[in-house]
Amino acid sequence: MSEKHDLLLGKITSVFGIKGWVKVFSYTEPMDNLLQYSHWVLTQQGQQQTYKKLDGRRQGKGLVAKLQGIDTPEAAQLLAGAEIRISSESLPALPEGEYYWFQLQGLEVFNQEQKKLGKIDHLMETGANDVLVVKPCEGSIDQQERLVPYLVPSVVLDIDLEAGIMQVDWDADF
CATH class of the missing domain: 2.30.30.240 (PRC-barrel domain)
Known part of the structure; x- marks a missing residue:
């Protein structure tokens, strides 16, 4: 199946700290599978922009992440509510007989x-x-x-x- 899918994996909920980190809600199971992807396509109000994920970790009951170019709480706040998407081409191949x-x-x-x-x-x-x-x-x-x-x-x-x-x-x- 060569068809490209735009897969929703999570969303940015708010700001974390003073260095531009964001709090993330993950739809993946387990939740930190979301952190395996190095490039996130953030979708907000019909606009899409790709960000490189520089770092990420579990924090409390959720995740936090640092995105390239987002260095202040103000910049991070602008991403609150954005959906995190990836291309299906970014997904790891599954063994024969297993499917997403x-x-x-x-x-x-x-x-x-x-x-x-x-x-x-x-x-x-x-x-x-x-x-x-x-x-x-x-x-x-x-x-x-x-x-x-x-x-x-x-x-x-x-x-x-x-x-x-x-x-x-x-x-x-x-």
């Missing part, structure tokens, strides 16, 4: 009887296992939303990113 959630969103889901159950809208963490939220779409067998456990290989039988299809062992009546 954004790669699964939008796949059409078919059961073993080749009935289209819908499209993957999003995924949920439930503790025991992740769950695919499959919403009806054009050509689906009905207008029912389905929650399908993301269990490989017992429920999820095949994923074809190029074709945009996921094959599942899931009864249409569920």
